Amino acid sequence: MIRRARPDDIAAITDLIYALAEYEHARELCTVVPEQMNTALFGPEPSVFAHVAEESSGSVVGVALWFRNFSTWDGVHGIYLEDLFVLPEHRGAGHGRGLLAALAHECVERDYTRLSWSVLDWNEPSIGFYRSLGAEPQDEWTTFRLSGEALRALGT
Template identity: 50%
Template sequence: MENTDNMKVRFAREEDIPQILGFIQALAVYEDMLDQVVATEELLKEWIFEKKKAEVLLAECEEKPVGFALFFHNFSTFLGRAGIYLEDLFVLPEYRGRKVGKTLLRALAEIAVERECGRLEWSCLDWNQPSIDFYLSLGARQMSDWTGYRLEGSTLKSLAGLSE
């Protein structure tokens, strides 16, 4: 993984679960969505480390965790190959502007190329202009022709034919 002067990026280990949850909660505070976080250390252990449904990169400055990227594989039928979907990218406020986010995205790009993925993609909240500007500065292309949809909770169960 990426190592620069005082920064390194590494894959998270099971003992990093409390830090991962802390980053998730800090991101939710930033996005004013903390009330929606139901993740627990137990759930993260199960889904990331036991079921291996996602992976996490941690950025460390002088051995202190300062940011994370949580990602998983998706699949493009048009490309006929897997891609990487970045679910969350977060850097502690005091470390923003120090290339931590860029280093995490570079590490993800390296993983995508190494794994022969067709693309790396993510979503960003419409109001988050600092992040949008950052992504555009890296050469990312905003996908304006697509609208995201979601089923969750009772509507997901209803479609599955299950009742609450």
């Protein structure tokens, strides 16, 4: 079952974020705590949203964390998928497709024109999965990030 996240999912969502960081070989960079996720998802001004994949047993086995972006060219919002992760032992059961379908449904219902995300170049299983859904890589774009000391230097 795919559904919107609830406050009682925070521990599971945080665990899945750490599992994703481990999968991406970057566990040491992940520092989020449940309180941060609770505020981001359910605080007075939510800045991120989530859907979860739940097994019939009630266990949360996958998550899609997303936020709204905006297309200046289309003049409407879209969804940026920050994280999509399904526990390895639950892959192949349709959870990833279900999570993406739920986000596509959000886009269609709200007249958003885009569902976008990034994937690591080496993650061939995910790339193949995304292509099978009709997603197209945006190879002409290069992602940049400003963080750490460079961010502080520019921001002060």
